[in-house]
Amino acid sequence: MKNKILPAVLISVTLLTSCDSDAPGLKDVFAGHFLIGTSIDRRELSGADPGALPFITEHFNAVTAENAMKWERIHPEPGTYYFDLADSIMDFAQNSGMAVIGHVLVWHSQTPDWVFRDSLGNQLTREALLERMKDHIQMVVGHYRGKVLGWDVVNEAVDEDGSLRQTPWLSIIGDDYIEMAFRYAHEADPEAELYYNDYNNEEPLKRAGVTAIVTNLKEKGIRIDGVGIQGHWHLDSPDFTVVDESINEYANLGMKVMITEMEINVLPTPAWLYGAEISKTAEYRDSLNPYAKELPDSVGLQLADRYAELFRLLLRHSDQVSRVTFWGINDGYSWKNDWPIPGRTNYPLLFDRDYNPKPAYYAIIKEAAKLK
Numbered sequence: 001m002k003n004k005i006l007p008a009v010l011i012s013v014t015l016l017t018s019c020d021s022d023a024p025g026l027k028d029v030f031a032g033h034f035l036i037g038t039s040i041d042r043r044e045l046s047g048a049d050p051g052a053l054p055f056i057t058e059h060f061n062a063v064t065a066e067n068a069m070k071w072e073r074i075h076p077e078p079g080t081y082y083f084d085l086a087d088s089i090m091d092f093a094q095n096s097g098m099a100v101i102g103h104v105l106v107w108h109s110q111t112p113d114w115v116f117r118d119s120l121g122n123q124l125t126r127e128a129l130l131e132r133m134k135d136h137i138q139m140v141v142g143h144y145r146g147k148v149l150g151w152d153v154v155n156e157a158v159d160e161d162g163s164l165r166q167t168p169w170l171s172i173i174g175d176d177y178i179e180m181a182f183r184y185a186h187e188a189d190p191e192a193e194l195y196y197n198d199y200n201n202e203e204p205l206k207r208a209g210v211t212a213i214v215t216n217l218k219e220k221g222i223r224i225d226g227v228g229i230q231g232h233w234h235l236d237s238p239d240f241t242v243v244d245e246s247i248n249e250y251a252n253l254g255m256k257v258m259i260t261e262m263e264i265n266v267l268p269t270p271a272w273l274y275g276a277e278i279s280k281t282a283e284y285r286d287s288l289n290p291y292a293k294e295l296p297d298s299v300g301l302q303l304a305d306r307y308a309e310l311f312r313l314l315l316r317h318s319d320q321v322s323r324v325t326f327w328g329i330n331d332g333y334s335w336k337n338d339w340p341i342p343g344r345t346n347y348p349l350l351f352d353r354d355y356n357p358k359p360a361y362y363a364i365i366k367e368a369a370k371l372k
């Protein structure tokens with residue numbers, strides 16, 4: 001927005017926030033309500049973009065490794081663990097006083113095929129796969145014991161209809177693979193919070209599936225602290241009333257609720273590609289990439305309204321919501337530039353590619369200011 005004429009509705013917001021600094025740190029604005037997180041990956045730490053790390057410490061007090069702790073990265077071959085990148089994230093976060101979220105222990109995606117097979121290529125037995133899951137969790141959680149605020153223990157285990165997703169974890173181990181993962185994680189770091197994390201789990205059917213998992217774990221006395229709603233959302237979907245209902249429903253089960261991977265897609269996208277099922281993609285077409293040069297002000301304002309609505313809701317639930325994490329530091333870093341359609345220019349976050357705050361940033365700051 002720097003050199004543009006601000007739309008009239010925004011001038012008051014900008015004046016309101018410009019007295020102490022150009023753009024107060026989000027973490028300070030929402031202090032006392034919830035942690036404000038971001039994902040972080042190799043690019044931010046590499047030094048290639050010198051603005052990245054100072055920007056992160058200015059605005060965020062929680063980080064989630066976008067990819068560095070996933071099985072295929074941290075444990076790509078049997079018996080071989082690569083902790084370097086995840087360790088750098090940990091060091092950066094600790095030196096900056098930020099909370100670290102571990103992401104992720106058990107997931108169907110970004111998990112190498114060998115995990116489910118023996119050295120001859122045969123499918124593992126239930127016992128052997130449980131052993132392998134336990135070793136992995138002990139090694140990774142154990143490595144960061146005492147340093148991670150909480151782990152996404154199981155990710156995306158529920159289908160849209162609320163049933164358990166068909167994965168090798170489910171077919172080889174059976175329904176109890178989820179509870180076993182939580183048991184192993186708790187053994188490996190008894191102090192760490194443990195979360196179930198998913199996308200679209202604000203929608204009623206999927207929410208019912210997640211509720212069943214939480215209820216089962218609680219009935220068995222297995223530790224689970226929270227539910228992550230990823231929040232890969234759009235200008236026109238979901239209707240945020242489902243988020244409102246979901247926060248209440250998960251919180252009523254005693255769960256902390258977190259929005260864990262949030263962004264709001266502004267590009268035309270077929271509804272069958274909503275969510276985050278990364279095996280689904282569509283081909284690039286210019287008509288699906290209408291803002292290749294810049295985001296029109298009118299769409300920037302729509303995005304601001306959408307974020308304002310969302311943060312009004314989250315602030316209303318701030319006793320139930322413990323963290324809100326954005327999936328990317330600025331528009332240039334968002335995975336939404338390449339998924340579900342590769343090569344697009346998307347604008348789903350609060351800051352543009354030069355770290356300038358967008359109208360959406362000022363809109364959520366304004367929501368927090370109303371409570372002061």
Ligand code: 9MR
Pocket residue numbers: 066067109110155230261276278335
């Ligand atoms: O943002 C991540 C992207 O860089 C990876 O290529 C992708 C591959 O699976 O994973 C993205 O993050 C995913 C997260 O770990 C789990 N929920 C869905 C996210 C978007 O796919």
